[in-house]
Amino acid sequence: xxxxxxxxxxxxxxxxxxxxxxxxxxxxxxxxxxxxxxxxxxxxxxxxxxxxxxxxxxxxxxxxxxxxxxxxxxxxxxxxxxxxxxxxxxxxxxxxxxxxxxxxxxxxxxxxxxxxxxxxxxxxxxxxxxxxxxxxxxxxxxxxxxxxxxxxxxxxxxxxxxxxxxxxxxxxxxxxxxxxxxxxxxxxxxxxxxxxxxxxxxxxxxxxxxxxxxxxxxxxxxxxxxxxxxxxxxxxxxxxxxxxxxxxxxxxxxxxxxxxxxxxxxxxxxxxxxxxxxxxxxxxxxxxxxxxxxxxxxxxxxxxxxxxxxxxxxxxxxxxxxxxxxxxxxxxxxxxxxxxxxxxxxxxxxxxxxxxxxxxxxxxxxxxxxxxxxxxxxxxxxxxxxxxxxxxxxxxxxxxxxxxxxxxxxxxxxxxxxxxxxxxxxxxxxxxxxxxxxxxxxxxxxxxxxxxxxx
Amino acid sequence: xxxxxxxxxxxxxxxxxxxxxxxxxxxxxxxxxxxxxxxxxxxxxxxxxxxxxxxxxxxxxxxxxxxxxxxxxxxxxxxxxxxxxxxxxxxxxxxxxxxxxxxxxxxxxxxxxxxxxxxxxxxxxxxxxxxxxxxxxxxxxxxxxxxxxxxxxxxxxxxxxxxxxxxxxxxxxxxxxxxxxxxxxxxxxxxxxxxxxxxxxxxxxxxxxxxxxxxxxxxxxxxxxxxxxxxxxxxx
Numbered sequence: 001x002x003x004x005x006x007x008x009x010x011x012x013x014x015x016x017x018x019x020x021x022x023x024x025x026x027x028x029x030x031x032x033x034x035x036x037x038x039x040x041x042x043x044x045x046x047x048x049x050x051x052x053x054x055x056x057x058x059x060x061x062x063x064x065x066x067x068x069x070x071x072x073x074x075x076x077x078x079x080x081x082x083x084x085x086x087x088x089x090x091x092x093x094x095x096x097x098x099x100x101x102x103x104x105x106x107x108x109x110x111x112x113x114x115x116x117x118x119x120x121x122x123x124x125x126x127x128x129x130x131x132x133x134x135x136x137x138x139x140x141x142x143x144x145x146x147x148x149x150x151x152x153x154x155x156x157x158x159x160x161x162x163x164x165x166x167x168x169x170x171x172x173x174x175x176x177x178x179x180x181x182x183x184x185x186x187x188x189x190x191x192x193x194x195x196x197x198x199x200x201x202x203x204x205x206x207x208x209x210x211x212x213x214x215x216x217x218x219x220x221x222x223x224x225x226x227x228x229x230x231x232x233x234x235x236x237x238x239x240x241x242x243x244x245x246x247x248x249x250x251x252x253x254x255x256x257x258x259x260x261x262x263x264x265x266x267x268x269x270x271x272x273x274x275x276x277x278x279x280x281x282x283x284x285x286x287x288x289x290x291x292x293x294x295x296x297x298x299x300x301x302x303x304x305x306x307x308x309x310x311x312x313x314x315x316x317x318x319x320x321x322x323x324x325x326x327x328x329x330x331x332x333x334x335x336x337x338x339x340x341x342x343x344x345x346x347x348x349x350x351x352x353x354x355x356x357x358x359x360x361x362x363x364x365x366x367x368x369x370x371x372x373x374x375x376x377x378x379x380x381x382x383x384x385x386x387x388x389x390x391x392x393x394x395x396x397x398x399x400x401x402x403x404x405x406x407x408x409x410x411x412x413x414x415x416x417x418x419x420x421x422x423x424x425x426x427x428x429x430x431x432x433x434x435x436x437x438x439x440x441x442x443x444x445x446x447x448x449x450x451x452x453x454x455x
Numbered sequence: 456x457x458x459x460x461x462x463x464x465x466x467x468x469x470x471x472x473x474x475x476x477x478x479x480x481x482x483x484x485x486x487x488x489x490x491x492x493x494x495x496x497x498x499x500x501x502x503x504x505x506x507x508x509x510x511x512x513x514x515x516x517x518x519x520x521x522x523x524x525x526x527x528x529x530x531x532x533x534x535x536x537x538x539x540x541x542x543x544x545x546x547x548x549x550x551x552x553x554x555x556x557x558x559x560x561x562x563x564x565x566x567x568x569x570x571x572x573x574x575x576x577x578x579x580x581x582x583x584x585x586x587x588x589x590x591x592x593x594x595x596x597x598x599x600x601x602x603x604x605x606x607x608x609x610x611x612x613x614x615x616x617x618x619x620x621x622x623x624x625x626x627x628x629x630x631x632x633x634x635x636x637x638x639x640x641x642x643x644x645x646x647x648x649x650x651x652x653x654x655x656x657x658x659x660x661x662x663x664x665x666x667x668x669x670x671x672x673x674x675x676x677x678x679x680x681x682x683x684x685x686x687x688x689x690x691x
Binding site: 214217221258260261263264265267268448451452 | 609618621625
């Protein structure tokens with residue numbers, strides 16, 4: 001039996017139903033594989049065309065000259081099973097079936113025929129009725145949109161759009177993803193297969209799951225709980241209570257929607273739950289780039305009093321600890337900083353602050369152990385922001401999360417630089433605070449596991 | 456010895472029953488070390504009076520009928536009965552109102568005479584089974600108003616004391632336990648232990664489908680079950 005890894009690491013791919021029409025999936029996927037820089041053998045399979053996108057067409061899978069690892073199937077549903085049989089006969093290890101027209105429209109016979117064809121050859125199947133897979137380490141964008149940037153976030157989603165948007169946000173930030181998969185009907189490979197793969201995948205540091213429903217809890221729950229012990233897992237679950245249809249017999253069952261139980265599940269196993277798409281990406285970014293703080297004590301350093309107050313409010317709501325700075329540290333900061341600075345938490349460096357004033361503040365803090373994490377807010381066009389954070393991270397073990405706002409072109413440049421250098425930056429202080437909250441939850445979950453292991 | 460004390464619902468309760476009567480539920484809770492008030496099941500009005508005298512006034516009276524699940528909704532509960540006279544009146548009053556309150560005349564087995572509990576913080580403890588996530592214990596604030604306040608948290612089995620503490624701290628109004636507005640702090644330690652015990656009970660009795668202790672009253676020292684409802688799975 002082949003595995004998901006055989007699909008993701010395929011060295012040769014046939015796109016069956018490759019098309020010269022840019023509106024067809026058979027064109028889009030072939031084009032994305034080419035533009036994405038896929039380095040293996042690539043075969044457009046089309047009976048009528050000679051050349052598509054500069055590649056010579058092959059009339060059928062059986063005619064492919066060399067070895068074949070993977071077929072991407074874009075032909076109508078009626079032909080899909082026969083394509084799988086031909087691919088299986090050629091020794092293909094897996095198939096990504098983009099075509100729809102199976103179980104999702106009640107066409108169960110066709111779905112069974114497909115599964116039987118794959119099983120006969122030990123082939124693994126993603127789909128049918130799916131948006132495909134992007135595995136950047138193999139430069140294999142067998143999906144859409146075209147996303148090339150490699151990174152540390154592995155995304156798996158039943159629906160395509162949510163996962164694709166995370167890919168695009170990660171590409172825009174220059175941090176990229178390791179993998180994106182949209183699973184469609186899940187006739188064979190499901191979330192549990194991807195979770196297991198991500199756990200052992202050296203490119204994936206954060207596992208991002210968009211869960212619309214848990215199809216096979218006996219596979220999914222052990223997989224996700226094991227994964228959460230090894231790598232950060234961020235889960236987005238559209239929250240819908242499922243109590244409506246039941247006669248209410250007890251108070252408990254009237255309140256216990258699937259959503260609340262999912263929250264309890266995440267808390268128990270240290271899975272970071274995101275409530276919306278923004279949090280989903282923000283938490284993935286934090287877990288991909290930042291170290292986890294040792295605890296919830298946050299020191300806020302800001303050039304903007306207003307942004308500092310907003311972040312203090314958000315930190316309070318997120319259950320973070322924005323304690324006062326000790327008298328001793330205040331005294332050191334007072335010597336290092338000009339008199340207009342407000343020596344408190346948030347530490348207000350005021351609107352004329354430059355990168356060197358941040359540096360002076362960091363130096364005055366030294367090996368401070370009063371706090372677990374720094375939120376650095378750059379609220380003005382402060383050039384050199386990235387350098388000063390990099391310097392701080394190189395001398396102190398405390399993680400730093402950044403919010404950059406009100407900085408125009410300088411902000412865009414510095415943000416890009418920071419992302420390149422593995423520093424998580426958020427455009428609003430509230431989002432930065434929530435991301436810190438997610439990191440702290442990860443740390444608390446790890447601490448709880450350690451405590452249980454000791455007992 | 457402990458095994459002998461365990462109440463085996465499957466053998467003692469007829470297969471067609473979908474819930475335990477309240478005194479059966481209280482009995483089961485007692486076996487798991489969950490505090491319940493003094494109570495006596497009375498089949499007749501005159502035994503109800505002597506039961507009340509034995510427990511000591513004031514008492515509460517609750518209808519016992521396998522056809523009535525939501526007792527207060529049909530006028531099946533009277534509180535603060537101070538004398539034999541009031542107990543007799545309450546008996547007649549409950550009999551009359553449950554006949555009026557139910558579409559089909561329910562068969563009344565008798566009344567439960569219960570020790571009147573002092574006031575405290577009214578909470579809710581519950582248990583549900585879920586096909587995906589397994590068994591969950593619920594803790595919440597608000598007592599009978601919980602469906603309005605919705606300030607609850609869930610913990611999945613297996614549930615340990617730390618997790619039970621986290622469930623309590625996860626409530627929006629968890630400050631109430633810490634001595635709100637000059638009041639003494641409440642016994643969250645005892646409360647957390649009860650949540651763990653409910654988990655143990657749920658684990659040992661797969662035949663139970665759902666459980667509600669509502670209200671569960673939390674005091675400065677200890678906690679007390681004020682009302683319990685245990686629903687059974689349908690017989691296979």
